[in-house]
Amino acid sequence: MPKRKRKPKSTAASDVSGEDIVVLRETVPLQLRYYGDPVLRKRAEPVAEITDSERQLAEQMLMTLYATGNGIGLAATQVGVLKRLIIVDIGEEDDEEYEPLVLFNPELLSSDGEIVAEEGCLSIPDVTADVKRPESIVVEGVNLQCEAIRIEADGLLARVLQHEIDHLNGVLFIDRISGLKRRLLSEELTRIQQAEKPY
Numbered sequence: 001m002p003k004r005k006r007k008p009k010s011t012a013a014s015d016v017s018g019e020d021i022v023v024l025r026e027t028v029p030l031q032l033r034y035y036g037d038p039v040l041r042k043r044a045e046p047v048a049e050i051t052d053s054e055r056q057l058a059e060q061m062l063m064t065l066y067a068t069g070n071g072i073g074l075a076a077t078q079v080g081v082l083k084r085l086i087i088v089d090i091g092e093e094d095d096e097e098y099e100p101l102v103l104f105n106p107e108l109l110s111s112d113g114e115i116v117a118e119e120g121c122l123s124i125p126d127v128t129a130d131v132k133r134p135e136s137i138v139v140e141g142v143n144l145q146c147e148a149i150r151i152e153a154d155g156l157l158a159r160v161l162q163h164e165i166d167h168l169n170g171v172l173f174i175d176r177i178s179g180l181k182r183r184l185l186s187e188e189l190t191r192i193q194q195a196e197k198p199y
C-alpha cells in the first residue's frame with residue numbers, strides 16, 4: 001500500500017534502523033506484480049518454517065518497498081510469491097516512530113469500529129478510493145525471530161495490516177468499494193491491465 005497525502009519518504013535501505021532487519025547491500029528489488037496479473041487473485045500458503053530463504057525474501061521485500069519511494073506495506077503475493085508474509089513500514093504517524101514490521105502467517109483476531117479512509121495499492125498504480133474498514137484490530141503473527149507476536153493497531157497501521165492481509169487472500173482494495181465506484185475507475189484499471197509495465 002502506498003503512502004497518501006504525505007511527502008514521499010526518501011529512506012534509503014541503509015537507513016533502516018529495525019534492530020533485527022538488515023537489508024543486504026546486494027539485495028535487489030523484486031519485480032512488482034500489477035493488477036491483471038493472476039497471481040494477485042491467488043491465496044497464499046502458510047509459512048511452515050522460517051528459513052534463510054524466508055528471511056531473504058523479507059529483506060528483498062523491504063528493499064522493494066523502499067525502492068517505490070512511497071510504499072508503506074507489501075505482501076509477498078505482490079512480488080509473485082504465494083507465501084503468507086507481509087511487511088509494513090509506516091515510518092511515523094502522530095509523531096510516533098514505527099519500526100519496520102515483518103510478519104509471517106498474519107491472522108486478524110478481532111476488529112472493532114468502522115472508518116472510511118483513502119487507499120491505494122502499489123499493484124494498482126495511480127488509483128485511489130475511499131474504503132470502509134474496521135478502525136482498530138488485533139493481529140497475530142510470527143516475526144523474523146520466529147516469535148509469535150500480537151499487534152493491537154488502529155489508525156494507519158490497522159489499515160495497512162488489513163490491506164496487506166487481504167492480498168494474502170487474493171483480495172484487492174477495489175473489491176471493497178461499491179460496483180458503481182469501481183465502474184468509475186474502470187478506465188484506469190483497464191490501462192493498468194493492458195500496460196506491459198505501468199512503471
Ligand SMILES: [Zn+2]
Pocket residue numbers: 001120121122123163167
Ligand atoms: Zn496493495
